[in-house]
Amino acid sequence: xxxxxxxxxxxxxxxxxxxxxxxxxxxxxxxxxxxxxxxxxxxxxxxxxxxxxxxxxxxxxxxxxxxxxxxxxxxxxxxxxxxxxxxxxxxxxxxxxxxxxxxxxxxxxxxxxxxxxxxxxxxxxxxxxxxxxxxxxxxxxxxxxxxxxxxxxxxxxxxxxxxxxxxxxxxxxxxxxxxxxxxxxxxxxxxxxxxxxxxxxxxxxxxxxxxxxxxxxxxxxxxxxxxxxxxxxxxxxxxxxxxxxxxxxxxxxxxxxxxxxxxxxxxxxxxxxxxxxxxxxxxxxxxxxxxxxxxxxxxxxxxxxxxxxxxxxxxxxxxxxxxxxxxxxxxxxxxxxxxxxxxxxxxxxxxxxxxxxxxxxxxxxxxxxxxxxxxxxxxxxxxxxxxxxxxxxxxxxxxxxxxxxxxxxxxx
Amino acid sequence: xxxxxxxxxxxxxxxxxxxxxxxxxxxxxxxxxxxxxxxxxxxxxxxxxxxxxxxxxxxxxxxxxxxxxxxxxxxxxxxxxxxxxxxxxxxxxxxxxxxxxxxxxxxxxxxxxxxxxxxxxxxxxxxxxxxxxxxxxxxxxxxxxxxxxxxxx
Numbered sequence: 001x002x003x004x005x006x007x008x009x010x011x012x013x014x015x016x017x018x019x020x021x022x023x024x025x026x027x028x029x030x031x032x033x034x035x036x037x038x039x040x041x042x043x044x045x046x047x048x049x050x051x052x053x054x055x056x057x058x059x060x061x062x063x064x065x066x067x068x069x070x071x072x073x074x075x076x077x078x079x080x081x082x083x084x085x086x087x088x089x090x091x092x093x094x095x096x097x098x099x100x101x102x103x104x105x106x107x108x109x110x111x112x113x114x115x116x117x118x119x120x121x122x123x124x125x126x127x128x129x130x131x132x133x134x135x136x137x138x139x140x141x142x143x144x145x146x147x148x149x150x151x152x153x154x155x156x157x158x159x160x161x162x163x164x165x166x167x168x169x170x171x172x173x174x175x176x177x178x179x180x181x182x183x184x185x186x187x188x189x190x191x192x193x194x195x196x197x198x199x200x201x202x203x204x205x206x207x208x209x210x211x212x213x214x215x216x217x218x219x220x221x222x223x224x225x226x227x228x229x230x231x232x233x234x235x236x237x238x239x240x241x242x243x244x245x246x247x248x249x250x251x252x253x254x255x256x257x258x259x260x261x262x263x264x265x266x267x268x269x270x271x272x273x274x275x276x277x278x279x280x281x282x283x284x285x286x287x288x289x290x291x292x293x294x295x296x297x298x299x300x301x302x303x304x305x306x307x308x309x310x311x312x313x314x315x316x317x318x319x320x321x322x323x324x325x326x327x328x329x330x331x332x333x334x335x336x337x338x339x340x341x342x343x344x345x346x347x348x349x350x351x352x353x354x355x356x357x358x359x360x361x362x363x364x365x366x367x368x369x370x371x372x373x374x375x376x377x378x379x380x381x382x383x384x385x386x387x388x389x390x391x392x393x394x395x396x397x398x399x400x401x402x403x404x405x406x407x408x409x410x411x412x
Numbered sequence: 413x414x415x416x417x418x419x420x421x422x423x424x425x426x427x428x429x430x431x432x433x434x435x436x437x438x439x440x441x442x443x444x445x446x447x448x449x450x451x452x453x454x455x456x457x458x459x460x461x462x463x464x465x466x467x468x469x470x471x472x473x474x475x476x477x478x479x480x481x482x483x484x485x486x487x488x489x490x491x492x493x494x495x496x497x498x499x500x501x502x503x504x505x506x507x508x509x510x511x512x513x514x515x516x517x518x519x520x521x522x523x524x525x526x527x528x529x530x531x532x533x534x535x536x537x538x539x540x541x542x543x544x545x546x547x548x549x550x551x552x553x554x555x556x557x558x559x560x561x562x563x564x565x
Binding site for chain 2: 041042043044049051052087214215216217230231232235236298299300302309311313315323324326328333335336
């Protein structure tokens with residue numbers, strides 16, 4: 001019998017397009033038997049040139065573009081950006097506007113965490129959980145649509161405040177929906193704490209030690225599941241968080257199970273935050289008038305997005321367009337921990353380990369529309385060409401299936 | 413330790429940082445560091461002042477040169493922004509991955525988008541541009557107005 005160590009490492013490419021991945025990213029995995037010995041990640045497939053585009057747009061135009069960095073945490077990006085602009089311009093927004101931004105931010109966190117729970121369920125073959133959580137997620141999506149007019153990309157922020165007020169009737173709707181969601185979340189918590197299959201599948205998987213999480217600067221639930229009690233809402237309060245009461249949820253299990261518990265705990269905190277906002281929201285105007293031109297200056301803004309710390313740097317030059325906008329989305333900070341989590345793990349754990357950081361590569365890559373300028377006239381690419389290109393691409397990476405294909409042909 | 417204390421400590425330790433440390437608001441400190449002194453300031457800030465977490469590295473084209481800003485934070489609370497200016501002809505910084513392993517991907521961004529050389533960066537994939545991206549085109553430089561081929565199309 002052969003021992004697994006008798007075999008050489010096998011290299012397997014996973015991505016950029018792969019059924020186990022929800023967005024394009026490319027992993028190259030070295031395997032010995034079923035165990036991963038090394039891995040590397042290649043990102044950039046979603047680079048759309050947003051930072052450059054922002055330099056050619058006014059602050060308000062940029063705000064709408066920034067919101068479209070990501071379809072899940074769009075409010076996170078737009079708030080983070082607008083906070084930086086307001087800081088440079090010296091605009092102090094009204095208390096009511098701050099509370100409304102907080103409200104949408106927390107509702108967004110609820111929809112994002114429920115979405116994650118569903119994806120996590122799907123990755124471990126627990127599709128019932130996906131169906132349940134995504135059904136419940138509709139409650140909060142509908143709520144967001146009622147409050148802002150959109151299910152995603154809410155467009156609620158503007159320089160100097162928010163664009164829509166909340167009515168008394170809407171407040172009641174929010175409270176009613178939160179009651180429903182809280183009850184369902186309690187059920188998911190019971191399930192996560194009692195369902196043996198789920199616990200066994202997630203415990204000890206994708207381990208990221210406290211030290212590694214600190215060293216690699218992990219953020220958000222990924223960091224908090226490794227015992228790092230860090231949350232921008234608490235550490236560097238923005239919007240109305242300084243006046244609200246909430247706990248930072250953290251656990252020390254350092255695995256995917258811990259990341260699940262952290263997100264479930266955060267859902268409960270979010271429900272409490274939403275209720276506080278509805279109870280405490282002060283009366284007043286929602287918008288402060290501001291000039292189109294922003295004086296020269298710079299600011300760094302931080303925001304606790306559902307996936308972790310989002311950071312925007314804005315430099316203004318006194319015109320109505322920014323000189324530089326830099327976006328560092330949470331996934332970029334967390335993706336560096338993934339290789340660590342995969343080390344010496346089984347290949348079958350890979351999908352859930354990657355999903356556990358709740359990756360969002362649209363956010364991460366931000367940036368260039370590709371136009372085929374080499375073949376003027378005809379731009380039609382047939383499927384076969386794409387297939388051959390793919391084979392060629394992998395060959396250049398040292399992965400060649402020619403001999404394997406020949407063997408297969410002989411067999412058939 | 414408050415922002416004022418950080419400012420004081422930096423100015424006491426490095427006399428050349430006098431008048432270059434600005435506190436813009438609670439939790440935000442900006443520091444202009446001369447290029448030849450950058451290494452010693454960075455190491456001191458990370459090792460002695462415990463600004464252990466690197467949030468991001470921002471590159472900037474100032475027209476007459478480049479600027480690189482390192483956003484460091486301590487326990488998530490105070491954000492210290494160390495900024496260093498580089499010349500246009502031969503922009504080069506040393507890699508800080510030895511102190512902050514997470515710097516790797518941000519440094520690759522500097523290389524791809526600005527054409528800033530990073531000394532001591534480990535071999536690996538480029539980020540974020542494609543493998544067949546033309547040489548010498550750096551999208552976030554101010555004089556870059558789009559792909560040469562696309563402009564002519």
